[in-house]
Amino acid sequence: MGKKMIQKKKILVAMNDLKNVLKTLFHLQSQISLLVETLNEIGNNYQILQNMPLDNFFNKNMNLENSTHTLISNYSIIMFCSFMDEYEEHFNTNYLKNIDPERILRVRKKNSYGVNRIKIWKDMKTFRNQLVAHNFKVKGKSFFSDEIERLTFRIPNTISEKNLFSGIIYYICINLKNEFIEVSNSLLSTELMLDKIEFTKQEIDNEKELTEIAIKMLD
Numbered sequence: 001m002g003k004k005m006i007q008k009k010k011i012l013v014a015m016n017d018l019k020n021v022l023k024t025l026f027h028l029q030s031q032i033s034l035l036v037e038t039l040n041e042i043g044n045n046y047q048i049l050q051n052m053p054l055d056n057f058f059n060k061n062m063n064l065e066n067s068t069h070t071l072i073s074n075y076s077i078i079m080f081c082s083f084m085d086e087y088e089e090h091f092n093t094n095y096l097k098n099i100d101p102e103r104i105l106r107v108r109k110k111n112s113y114g115v116n117r118i119k120i121w122k123d124m125k126t127f128r129n130q131l132v133a134h135n136f137k138v139k140g141k142s143f144f145s146d147e148i149e150r151l152t153f154r155i156p157n158t159i160s161e162k163n164l165f166s167g168i169i170y171y172i173c174i175n176l177k178n179e180f181i182e183v184s185n186s187l188l189s190t191e192l193m194l195d196k197i198e199f200t201k202q203e204i205d206n207e208k209e210l211t212e213i214a215i216k217m218l219d
Contacts, residue, residue, distance in 0.1 A: 014096065014097075014098030014099050015099075015183065017095070017096055017098075017099075018096055018099050018180065018183055019183050019186070019187070021086065021090045021091055021095075021096065022176060022177075022180060022183055022184065022187070023187060024086050024090070025083065025086055025087060025091070025172075025173060025176065026173055026176075026177075026187070027193065028079060028082055028083040028086060028169075029083065029169050029170060029172075029173045031079055032076065032079050032080065032083060032165075032166055032169060033166055033170070035072055035075065035076045035079060036076065036159075036162045036163060036165075036166040038068075038072055039069065039072055039073065039076070039159055039162060040159065040163070042065060042068055042069050042072070043069075043159055046065045049063065049064040049065035049068065050063050050064075050065045050066075051063070052064040052065075054067060073157075073162075074131075074132040075132070076162060077124060077127055077128050077132055077155060077156075078128055078132055078133050080124055080156065080165055081124050081125050081128045083169055084115075084118065084124075087115075087172070091104065091107075091108070091176075092104065092108070093105065103179055103180070106179065107175050107176060107179045110175045111171075111172045111175055114168040114169075114171055114172055115168075115172070117164075117168060118165060118168060118169075120154070121154055121155050121156050121161070121165075122154050123152075123153040123154045123155050124155050124156070126153065127153045127155050130143065130151075131143065138151070
């Protein structure tokens, strides 16, 4: 293989790496925007949702406003961390070593003010790891252990903070798109993650099956 062909292949690989990093960040930003906007709408319609109880849940005081707000808030922290992990670990000159480093450093410099603001929420990863992404473990011990005292976390917990986080990463993505416009323009806006996923289907009668399982499991 000639030198020109090798160089061309190296450039194609480098651009593909950059394209995949940008795709990942843009998809994460889009999902985060959806999560935060959903939380905003839950807040706007809280009176309606509070009057919708969860009839089959053990806590009779739980309603649709409580449940959706809590679950989406927790999941948003996971996604916040995913965005920052991708940005810090993959949008850099070490990972994208065959992309013009000046361009990467220029974008990172523009984004540094927003990134530094995000870093004020210093406990996002700890909160994610201990309480929302894994099995309630704090330094190897159960969160419910008497050895674990009250924990304090600095995370984007309020809706205002989540709106701020979402706005900052939106600006981050604008700078990414503007710097790498030739790559951004090549991305298909109609491309869906579901296009690359297939779920195996099985028709079940859950009530019938649970009854049979209960007979086997419960005395």
